[in-house]
Amino acid sequence: MTQGPLELEDLPGVGPTTAEKLREAGFLSVENIATATSADLAETAEIGESTAKKMIRAAREMVDLAGFKTGKDVFEQRKEIRKLRTLVPELDSLLGGGLETQAITELYGEFGSGKSQIVHQMAVNVQLDEDAGGLNGSAIYIDTENTFRPERIEQMVLGLGIDADPADFLENIHVARAHTSDHQMLLVDSAKGRAAEMKESGKPVRLFIIDSLTSHFRSEYAGRGTLATRQQKLNRHLHELFKLVDENNAVGLVTNQVMSNPAVFFGDPTKPIGGNIVGHTATFRIYLRKSKGGKRIARLVDSPNLPEGEATFMVEEAGLKPC
DSSP, X not given: OOOSOOXXXXXXXXXXXXXXXXXXXXXXXXXXXXXXXXXXXXHHHTOOHHHHHHHHHHHHXXXXXXXXXXXXXXXXXXXXXXXXXXXXXXXXXXXXXXXXXXXEEEEEESTTSSHHXXXXXHHHHTTSOGGGTSOSOEEEEEESSSOOOHHHHHHHXXXXXXXOXXXXXXXXXXXXXXXXXXXXXXXXXXXXXXXHHHTTXXXXXXXXXXXXXXXHHHHHSOSGGGHHHHHHHXXXXXXXXXXXXXXTTOEEEEEEOEEEOTTOOSSOOEXXXXXXXXXXXXSEEEEEEEOGGGEEEEEEEEOSSSOOEEEEEEEETTEEEOO
């Protein structure tokens, strides 16, 4: 297997022009090519099917797609997993100790339910030492709805009650504003380079935030006729993010919007955008909703190893606090 990160240009017969076409079509890595169908690749990248077949064959030879691991190997790999704490005991207990690295956690809920408050708090907490609940790392924050507020970070740093300069914390949060879904996907690719540059620094990237994951996809691909294209792009986008958090032993944290399901007569009719693609790719799904007296309720809806449950917390000027 070829060592080091593979680029599209490493494939035989792929020059800068073809590579650019492939990236525009959403094939951002050699792994994307290796797992594509020849018909899909030929159509989206505007190349002949025989060329597409050769490209896929070469990509499969370059990446180890058939690499089995023993259960023991997986167990050893899971020993590398770290937990990023919210510092709200009830919420951390619900999450089995905090947000897991090498996983994507999805927060969904209505406007004002606390999604952006949590991601701001995590961008602060990730910078703390491990014994203080952090991961001693930096955060990359892809902002799609103009929700990032440096003033909020400052309030949360002061709210920790530690001797720290909020400016130092802001220095370790790398923010990019995404204007379209394609731009959003490109920023994940750029985040890969930024994380690689910072790997040997004192604060490697340990948190990747997308707030919100689905807003651009939802507005650009309206109507049932565009649903398949939207879901395909969203699928690629999430898998690129998954690779990123895996490679950097980092936490992936995405927010998602909700819509009302008119078919539900009893119970809560809200459900997250993105359908099964987001549902199956996110490792942990947390549903947030407002309650009385300024409380927020977090419900763990989906997890591979934790029971469903709920936790309450408050959003104060000083950040997330126990009730």
